[in-house]
Amino acid sequence: MSRSATGDSLSSGRSYLASRVFGWVCAAATAVCVLALVGLISTVVVHGAPWVSWTLLTQPTSLDPEKAGIYPALVGSVWLIAITALFSIPTGVGAAIYLEEYAGASWWRRSVQLNISNLAGVPSIVYGILGLGLFVRAMALERSVLAGALTLSLVVLPIVILATQEALRSVPSTIRQASYALGATRWQTISRQVLPAALPGVMTGVILAIARALGEAAPLVAVGAAVAVWHTPVSVLDEFSALPLQIFTWAADAQKEFHGLASAAILVLLTLLIALNAGAVFVRAKWGRRIKW
Amino acid sequence: MTVASQSPPTLRAPEVGLSRAGRSAQELAGASRKMDVAGVDFFYGAKQALFGIQLAVPEHCVTALIGPSGCGKSTLLRCLNRMNDMIEGTRIEGVVTLDGHDIYAPRVDVVELRKRVGMVFQKSNPFPKSIFENVAYGPRVAGERNKSRLYEIAERCLQQAALWNEVKDRLDESALALSGGQQQRLCIARALATEPQVLLMDEPASALDPASTSRIEDLIFELKDRYTIVIVTHNMQQAARVSDQTAFFYEGALIEAGRTTELFTKPKKKQTEDYITGRFG
Numbered sequence: 001m002s003r004s005a006t007g008d009s010l011s012s013g014r015s016y017l018a019s020r021v022f023g024w025v026c027a028a029a030t031a032v033c034v035l036a037l038v039g040l041i042s043t044v045v046v047h048g049a050p051w052v053s054w055t056l057l058t059q060p061t062s063l064d065p066e067k068a069g070i071y072p073a074l075v076g077s078v079w080l081i082a083i084t085a086l087f088s089i090p091t092g093v094g095a096a097i098y099l100e101e102y103a104g105a106s107w108w109r110r111s112v113q114l115n116i117s118n119l120a121g122v123p124s125i126v127y128g129i130l131g132l133g134l135f136v137r138a139m140a141l142e143r144s145v146l147a148g149a150l151t152l153s154l155v156v157l158p159i160v161i162l163a164t165q166e167a168l169r170s171v172p173s174t175i176r177q178a179s180y181a182l183g184a185t186r187w188q189t190i191s192r193q194v195l196p197a198a199l200p201g202v203m204t205g206v207i208l209a210i211a212r213a214l215g216e217a218a219p220l221v222a223v224g225a226a227v228a229v230w231h232t233p234v235s236v237l238d239e240f241s242a243l244p245l246q247i248f249t250w251a252a253d254a255q256k257e258f259h260g261l262a263s264a265a266i267l268v269l270l271t272l273l274i275a276l277n278a279g280a281v282f283v284r285a286k287w288g289r290r291i292k293w
Numbered sequence: 294m295t296v297a298s299q300s301p302p303t304l305r306a307p308e309v310g311l312s313r314a315g316r317s318a319q320e321l322a323g324a325s326r327k328m329d330v331a332g333v334d335f336f337y338g339a340k341q342a343l344f345g346i347q348l349a350v351p352e353h354c355v356t357a358l359i360g361p362s363g364c365g366k367s368t369l370l371r372c373l374n375r376m377n378d379m380i381e382g383t384r385i386e387g388v389v390t391l392d393g394h395d396i397y398a399p400r401v402d403v404v405e406l407r408k409r410v411g412m413v414f415q416k417s418n419p420f421p422k423s424i425f426e427n428v429a430y431g432p433r434v435a436g437e438r439n440k441s442r443l444y445e446i447a448e449r450c451l452q453q454a455a456l457w458n459e460v461k462d463r464l465d466e467s468a469l470a471l472s473g474g475q476q477q478r479l480c481i482a483r484a485l486a487t488e489p490q491v492l493l494m495d496e497p498a499s500a501l502d503p504a505s506t507s508r509i510e511d512l513i514f515e516l517k518d519r520y521t522i523v524i525v526t527h528n529m530q531q532a533a534r535v536s537d538q539t540a541f542f543y544e545g546a547l548i549e550a551g552r553t554t555e556l557f558t559k560p561k562k563k564q565t566e567d568y569i570t571g572r573f574g
Contacts, residue, residue: 105381174418178480181376182431183408183487192434197421 044270048263056264060230061246065257070265073246075232076145076225077214077272080242083149084156084213089206091153092160099161100168101190120158127154128222136223143224146236151219156209163205167198200287207280211273217244243269316354316537321552324351327491327521328373328410333387335368337380342368344546346387350491355513355522357536357553359529361568364542366525370493373523374410375403391491408435411489415496417476419468419483424451424460427468427479431487446486453519454482455512474505481512485520492516494524498531510535529569533557541565 059069095116103109131151141147171194179189195202220242227249229241243265250262316324328350335343343365350356350373358366371377372389375396389396396406408431419427428447429437437443447464451457456478460471468479477497484492494513498506513522513535526532532539533553540550541564549556549565560566 172418174414174416175420177376177379177414178418178420178483179430179434180379181374181407181412181414182434182483183404184430184434185404188434192430193420 041270044263044266047260048265048267051260051264052267053264056261057268061228061249065255065261068250068258068261070243070246070268072229072232073241073243073265074268076229076240077243079145079233079236079240080149080152080220081210081213083145083236084152085206085210087150087153088156088160088209088213092157092206092209093164093202095157096161096164096168097190097195100165101186101194116158116161120162123218124155124216125218125222127151128219130154131219131223141237143226143239144237145233145240147223148220148225148240148242149236151223152213152216155216155219156213159209159212160205163208164198164202167201167205168194170201171197200284203283203287204280207276207283211276211280214272214276215244215269217242217248220245221248243272315553316351318552318555321351321354321537324354326350327352327392328523329388329390329393330369330372331388331390333369333372333385333389335365335372335377335386336384338382342545343372346547348540348547348550350521350523351538352521353517353519354537355517355524355535357532357539358523358525358542359527359532359539359568360542360548362527363544365545366540366542367495369542370495370523370525373491373493374407374412376407376412378403408487409489410491410493411484411487412493413477413480413484413495413497415499417473417480417500419471419476419479421467421469423465424468424471424479425464427483428486431483435487447482450482450485451479453485453516454478455508456482472505474501474508477501477505477509478512481509485516489520491521491523494522496525496527499527506531529557541568543568 055067056069057074058071059067060072061070062068099109099113099116103112128151131147131154135141135147135150136143139147141150175193175197176189179193180186184192225245226239226241227245229239231238233240247262247265247269250258250265253259253262326349330346330348330350333343333346334341346365346369348356348369358370360366368377372385373396377383377385385397391406391409395401396410420430422430425444425447428450429443432443432446437446448457448461451460456475459475460466460479468476471479477500481492481497497513498509501509510531513524516522517537524532524536536553538550539553539556541548541556541560541562543564549560549562551561556565557569560569
């Protein structure tokens with residue numbers, strides 16, 4: 001091989017064009033995402049900010065946009081996610097513990113695992129139809145908060161299970177071995193070592209699942225949740241509305257003022273979601289730091 | 294340089310530590326059999342890892358298991374407290390006894406067995422909890438709730454593990470803040486807290502610096518008056534320094550076992566001699 005004109009110098013004439021172009025393409029892809037998000041949020045803020053008021057937060061919906069509020073929907077959403085959490089957390093965490101710590105490597109475990117992974121990708125409207133048939137009709141729960149929350153529990157269960165499994169799997173097997181070698185039973189090993197060590201991951205998954213439940217509209221439409229409710233639920237069998245439904249109703253209204261109200265309600269929903277996500281980040285940072293491997 | 298005048302160092306058998314005399318031949322022969330391994334075959338799935346192992350573990354002695362990587366010495370160690378039960382698809386044949394009782398008998402309580410046969414792992418694995426909680430874990434899972442009793446146990450075990458003076462003022466700090474050598478001594482203290490009769494050690498010093506290694510070795514030597522110790526080691530000098538009996542494994546078979554001084558100075562088998570003089574492995 002002949003030496004180039006530059007001799008032994010390290011400088012070369014190559015421009016690494018492909019490498020740089022690839023970098024630009026990836027940067028452009030990122031820019032599209034950021035722009036879309038900025039556009040979305042700024043549109044909502046511009047349209048909705050003038051409508052954010054005390055009336056919005058404390059009044060029920062009304063035919064007069066000046067007097068309309070989201071109070072029943074907001075309270076309905078809080079009921080929904082509280083009941084959803086009550087059902088989905090114990091069930092989801094329990095199922096994850098069974099799959100990770102008890103089930104072993106059987107065909108049974110593999111098929112359950114495959115099903116759960118697939119269920120996480122099923123569109124939420126499908127759960128809505130299931131909820132309509134199972135909870136609303138078969139169990140005769142009617143269009144109640146309970147029926148809605150049980151349906152949402154089905155939507156978020158795979159998320160809770162998968163996140164918890166991931167957290168349990170990230171606990172090093174050396175911790176389990178150390179515990180067993182000290183004469184601990186399986187229950188003691190799980191409850192005193194594995195679960196506490198996995199807790200930050202479990203909490204993160206649970207909070208993300210709850211955020212998902214808070215934002216879902218389609219399954220609630222399917223189970224026939226009310227779009228206009230003037231009273232807040234006082235029991236789990238009462239009628240209810242939810243923030244995403246209120247937004248949906250207002251956004252579809254012919255009167256232009258209601259579109260502004262819809263944006264304002266979106267701002268409230270976004271704030272709640274961001275608060276939940278921030279909670280997840282906080283939990284991970286605070287608890288995660290205490291446990292280092 | 295006169296290379297020829299020096300004998301090649303790799304062909305010299307490791308010196309046996311005379312500063313710490315091991316058990317005499319009579320003591321070793323007279324010791325009762327704490328554990329007994331008889332005709333043990335072990336399988337990972339279809340792959341056989343141990344072939345007809347026969348080994349007696351004398352009480353209050355240190356038994357070293359040596360041999361090249363993958364020879365089955367760690368597998369045998371994990372058979373002694375049934376830690377292999379946790380690996381899917383493993384199977385054991387033959388008999389392993391503790392004080393004459395078959396530990397693989399159908400009605401054996403594995404939890405109780407592991408309280409009697411403690412284990413220290415190759416990589417120190419303290420729980421992500423305080424130093425005190427690490428040592429107190431064994432007694433706690435066994436049902437001890439009295440806090441002052443737990444502190445007594447923690448102090449005694451940390452002293453036995455030669456760690457007390459370094460940690461007595463910070464028992465509530467995270468065990469993960471300790472150095473590697475301290476963590477390993479903490480794991481030994483933790484294993485002692487369940488008051489085991491036998492202590493299994495899987496290369497306990499392989500990840501430690503020479504000073505920490507030396508402390509662990511001193512510790513093993515002191516602990517053997519109270520406990521029966523079985524140690525797996527890659528380091529033949531270490532086996533020579535701390536053990537009373539040495540067993541040499543090769544490709545899943547026990548090639549030779551005997552009093553450490555004799556095995557290292559007068560090995561009976563050619564393979565043993567080749568290994569301890571550094572010709573392979």
